[in-house]
Amino acid sequence: MDIGEIARRSGVSRSTVSYALSGKRPVSKETRQRIQAVIDELGYRPNAVARALKEGRTRTIGLVIPPASRRLTDLQLGFVASVVDAAARVDLDVLLSPSGGEHDRSFERVVAGRRVDGVIVMEIRLEDDRVTRLRQTGLPFVGIGRTGRPEEMSWVDVDYEMLISRCVHHLADLGHRRIALVNRSAELVASGYGPGHRAQAGFLHTVAERHLEGVQTCCADDAQSGVACVERLLDEHPGLTAIATINEAAIPGMYRALSEAGLTVPDDFSIAGVSAQHWAENLHPPLTAADVPTDELGAHAVEMLIQRIADPDTTHRHLLVAPPISLRGTTGPARARDPLS
Amino acid sequence: MDIGEIARRSGVSRSTVSYALSGKRPVSKETRQRIQAVIDELGYRPNAVARALKEGRTRTIGLVIPPASRRLTDLQLGFVASVVDAAARVDLDVLLSPSGGEHDRSFERVVAGRRVDGVIVMEIRLEDDRVTRLRQTGLPFVGIGRTGRPEEMSWVDVDYEMLISRCVHHLADLGHRRIALVNRSAELVASGYGPGHRAQAGFLHTVAERHLEGVQTCCADDAQSGVACVERLLDEHPGLTAIATINEAAIPGMYRALSEAGLTVPDDFSIAGVSAQHWAENLHPPLTAADVPTDELGAHAVEMLIQRIADPDTTHRHLLVAPPISLRGTTGPARARDPLS
């Protein structure tokens, strides 16, 4: 059943049906009602594909997520949820593209095949092939995260440099002198993952500024790795009393390793991080952390994208958030660790 | 730039370009190379929308998820990931539709607008409007979950009835006599959520069979509710020594409430559940649970859907899994609780 069918049955032309539906030109009340009756009877709905072809837009946005095979972190999930939610609110559909690996067939399909009006890209690297490709095609896009030349694109991002710096300051204020940064996975950081590098930068300059002893390490995004990471840290750096981290997925493991080493948090050891709010709250003990407002960021990304789709030549907009650190249960005054315990 | 542009520049007709691309009819080596050169130079990619209109299929499947606003459980996330993954593997894109609430505009758009070739629906109720609607439209679909008349549709599902029954048997074998079932939220169950009802059925008949004292309760899908739920349970049923549950999101809260009540797991209290494997493993202590193979289920759902798309009239297929219970750290021999402690 197509628009022609409706036209025939209501005794009007196809254009009249189209106009009755869109309201873009006046249609007499009687014909409109007659058409509507037929539509209701047959349950007709315009074919979105045909409309997209004709109109040159799909009313769909692409969301480029990390490959689904490796589990997404809670923060990433928060972004996905908020983008989907914000898009649904303005009647946009979301096409998922799990990309970032090598042969991004899905990415190419979505982007080069013009299946979408614009794209939101997650987990951006300082040098990012997908961004390069998007720029080539001219398809409007917004990053959740930014490249090394951030002026040249629209993005929303978390100010990891600032946040880690604040964490370190906070820990230093509590008297901690030996502090570790637990970063995301080594591969991710090596591949130029922005937050990893910026967290590192924030860590280094604050450690220097406060004359602390800083050690940084990478850790894969899971609890087991968190355990191994902290065990190694405690072993190699007996004087360590605190951790700052952007690796939320590893935190439960850190807790475990600490407690198995006989250390209580926050009495013997402090942890401060960057995380999704509900995640931080639901940990036990609840994590002292900067709560990333994923909802706000995702909604803004969608809004920016819509604007770029409407007018691709507007100047780029940026949103960098540095939420305050919420004091919860994992940071306290430094207490010297007995290297033999 | 369209296929006509490529045709012009290579001095052939548009159909030749199309055939050179699809290989559906032989094209001489020279012309093919000439065409390919032009394509490479201009970076041409066929417009997926036009192709979809012509071919009558979109090479896209819809995935109907619970509204993104209320957080998805780990199990749900596991399904989403595995569907996206399985679809990507066979070059299908996934269009997300957060539906199930009241105003399912997104669902209507996707389904009635024929934006997809088929749909996978999550969180199916015993009576499900979306299933009814899909049946009306004739669009191929597969459920992750099943309605009250499961023969009439294709689905994959977890045998919650069997699994909860096994949990209860396991706990009974360990000597527990007073056992609670912690279900999903009251609204969900009231709305006819299949797993909730089937878990209940399994619980009731096994409790009867083993002559146990069973109490069932609902609990929202979050840690806080888990705390409240267990507090109430301990308060109202002093003899309770074990819980069986399908509410994974509430488990961290249950742990907390138990430990705050001075009860250790599994020495004083046992818990057995149904959950995603990594979730069960990463809890502390790791949860004795039936590990739902989300990967297998998601992949099967996609495979079934592809088959139904290819031949909408094949008989319905079903996959009901009842993974074994993995013994981990949360179940042990019953020990009488001191009602005054």
Add this chain to the structure above:
DNA sequence: TTGTAAGCGTTATCAT
């Protein structure tokens, strides 16, 4: 081996 042309279901520009 290649070209011509119809048609997928819309929307929108002309007419009337």
Add this chain to the structure above:
DNA sequence: ATGATAACGCTTACAA
């Protein structure tokens, strides 16, 4: 107020 008709970009009979 309404109708005829030309696109949108592609695939695929049907011809040559």
